[in-house]
Structure formats: structure tokens, C-alpha cells
Amino acid sequence: MTTATGSRWKLYRRTDWRLSQIRRIIAEVDSLGGDRLFLQYPTQGYGWSLTPHLLCAYYSILRKARFTVVLHEFSGLSKKARFAATLMIRTAYEVIFTNSFEQKQAARIDKSIIQRSRVVKIASNIPVAAMVPPLSERKYDLGYFGHIRPRKGLEAFLSAITQIRKQTSGVACVLIGQVPAGFKSFAESIVAQCEALGVEVKLGLSDSDAAETLANVKAVYLPFPDGVSERRGTAMAALANGAMVLTTTGEFTTPALRAAVVDIPSLDAATRILEALQTPHEELALKQAAAQHFLHVEIPSNWETVASAYLE
Structure with a gap:
């Protein structure tokens, strides 16, 4: 998860996403400040925890915060994982998809997502080599x-x-x-x-x-x-x-x-x-x-x- 103030970013990472930790997570995220929050989902680190989904609902609905879910995958998720992701789609202030196909697939479940989402494609973590031979x-x-x-x-x-x-x-x-x-x-x-x-x-x-x-x-x-x-x-x-x-x-x-x-x-x-x-x-x-x-x-x-x- 990241927070942003203007163009300045702060990264929030943790290994324990159990539901019992949600109060501590909220306190730690709030301590970072920032007027926008971005949650990368899904990631292996969350496991099967529903904590990210509850955080999305808490910040978007109760706190009226600009909470954005960056949804890297939707159509390829299992039925269980897709159901969980749908909870985020329906509660998030905004959803960013990595391609238009995934956005259209999500819109089949919730048409309103078109007005609350956009597409930002991802870059590769691997750079171009210093020498690229023929x-x-x-x-x-x-x-x-x-x-x-x-x-x-x-x-x-x-x-x-x-x-x-x-x-x-x-x-x-x-x-x-x-x-x-x-x-x-x-x-x-x-x-x-x-x-x-x-x-x-x-x-x-x-x-x-x-x-x-x-x-x-x-x-x-x-x-x-x-x-x-x-x-x-x-x-x-x-x-x-x-x-x-x-x-x-x-x-x-x-x-x-x-x-x-x-x-x-x-x-x-x-x-x-x-x-x-x-x-x-x-x-x-x-x-x-x-x-x-x-x-x-x-x-x-x-x-x-x-x-x-x-x-x-």
C-alpha cells in the first residue's frame, strides 16, 4: 500500500495481514499522512486475508478517503478470489486496471465501475541491457x-x-x-x-x-x-x-x-x-x-x- 501527497510517495509494507491486526494497520497507515491511498491487489503477501478488502471499505465509505485499488488481475482469478475482488470493486473510491480487457470484465459484474475506473498499463521491472547484440x-x-x-x-x-x-x-x-x-x-x-x-x-x-x-x-x-x-x-x-x-x-x-x-x-x-x-x-x-x-x-x-x- 502507498500514500501520496502531491507527487510524494510513502510506501507501507507488512508481512502480517491477519484480521486481528487491522486496528494496528489503520493506525500505521494514518501515521504516514497523505491525501490519497493506493492498494496493489492481488499480491501473494496478502494470502487469503480479507483485511485489504475491509481497509478498502473502511477508508472509501466510512472515512470518505480517496482510496484507489490497483487491480492487476481479475478475469484470471479463481471464483473465490474474484468474489473477494468484487467487494473491492464495489466499495473503492477508484479502481485502476492494468488493461482495458480486465476493466470490461469487471464491468460485467458492476457497470458503475466504468465511471469509477481507468486503465494504467504497467512497466517491466527488468531494464534494457547496456549492450543488446543482434x-x-x-x-x-x-x-x-x-x-x-x-x-x-x-x-x-x-x-x-x-x-x-x-x-x-x-x-x-x-x-x-x-x-x-x-x-x-x-x-x-x-x-x-x-x-x-x-x-x-x-x-x-x-x-x-x-x-x-x-x-x-x-x-x-x-x-x-x-x-x-x-x-x-x-x-x-x-x-x-x-x-x-x-x-x-x-x-x-x-x-x-x-x-x-x-x-x-x-x-x-x-x-x-x-x-x-x-x-x-x-x-x-x-x-x-x-x-x-x-x-x-x-x-x-x-x-x-x-x-x-x-x-x-
Whole structure:
């Protein structure tokens, strides 16, 4: 949670969001001052606590405060989580969505949200590397980038690598990622499979080191279960560092983003990936130009720009 006075921000963080702590949380937030409050939701740190929802109702309804919920995801939430998010949507002074699709999905439940919400797209945490070599000079042919946890497309990535290895051993592969809390055993299984397939593993890199590695990957395969979208920071980071993004598309994929990536259907993904790696130079140049145009027009260049947009 953050508070803002003018353009000055104060960050409020805590690990204990139990309902029994709500009085203390309110006192601590009030001590920060500020005439606006912004709550990022959902985040793993809240767990299943309803405290953020009650804070939203308390500040928006009882205190008449300018309490804004920045809703990063709605349509992809479970039924239970979506119900909880709906409580926020209906009580918040304002809701900021990260893309227009999520805003429209929320409006199906509460039409009034259109008048109380707006869209502010997110930036990537990963910078552009200091040196971005041409694709022909990159160390790795194919990579994966993201959190090492279930439902992130890792299984599909490893399945594709397994099939690729049956056809050729000449594709240099790398897995770049972070292991969220609670997924150590899952990550160990993934690492073991990577080692068996000859995939180099780079975990826990700093943002700058992750960018340097991405800038040395020709193509990043990100088979998102629901298709690529603007809120997929991993895809945005890969595009920014000049890699081809091989991915799945879906209802969340805008026409501009679709032009910037290479659609790889799940069926026979390995063959399609190998074909993409053989794309002629002229076609690659056009795809990279489309990617850079998309990033320039559609995606904020940094979080300072995003923060300023929050205050508009």
C-alpha cells in the first residue's frame, strides 16, 4: 500500500495481514499522512486475508478517503478470489486496471465501475541491457523467463525442449527465473528436468543480470495458458531486450501485441519453434520493428511514468 501527497510517495509494507491486526494497520497507515491511498491487489503477501478488502471499505465509505485499488488481475482469478475482488470493486473510491480487457470484465459484474475506473498499463521491472547484440551474435537460441511455479507454462516449455532434442542437439537453451516462496520443491524438479535436457539454468539473478542474459537469447518461449497480454512483464522484458517472443495468443492479446510476437500453437510446438528459429533475417527485422513500435506506443517506459499516471 502507498500514500501520496502531491507527487510524494510513502510506501507501507507488512508481512502480517491477519484480521486481528487491522486496528494496528489503520493506525500505521494514518501515521504516514497523505491525501490519497493506493492498494496493489492481488499480491501473494496478502494470502487469503480479507483485511485489504475491509481497509478498502473502511477508508472509501466510512472515512470518505480517496482510496484507489490497483487491480492487476481479475478475469484470471479463481471464483473465490474474484468474489473477494468484487467487494473491492464495489466499495473503492477508484479502481485502476492494468488493461482495458480486465476493466470490461469487471464491468460485467458492476457497470458503475466504468465511471469509477481507468486503465494504467504497467512497466517491466527488468531494464534494457547496456549492450543488446543482434540476434546472430547471441549465445542462446531458446530460453524461458519467469517465475518457477505451476501454471506458468514451464511444463509446455520442457515438453517442447524434449521434442526438439529428439530432432537436434544444436539448440542452446537457457532457463532464467526466480523461485517464489513455497515453490522450492517444484523448482528442484524443474531444474532436474532442465539438467537432463541440457538446458542451462540461471535462477535468482538481479534485474540487471536478467536483462543481460535476455539480451543474449535469440528467442524466448513463453507458452502462457491464457495467452500473452500486456500485463505479462516477462514478455515485455524479452521484447525490450530484442528477443523474439514465441508464445500463445488468446482473447487478452491485442492486435498490436499480436504483431510483435510469434504465435506458437500448443499443437506441435517444437516444430513451430524450430521453424521460427530459422526465420529469414528480413522477416526478423520486421518483427523486431513491430515489437519496438508496440513497446514505444503501448507500454510505459518506467515505473516513474506509471506512478505519475496514478496521480492524474
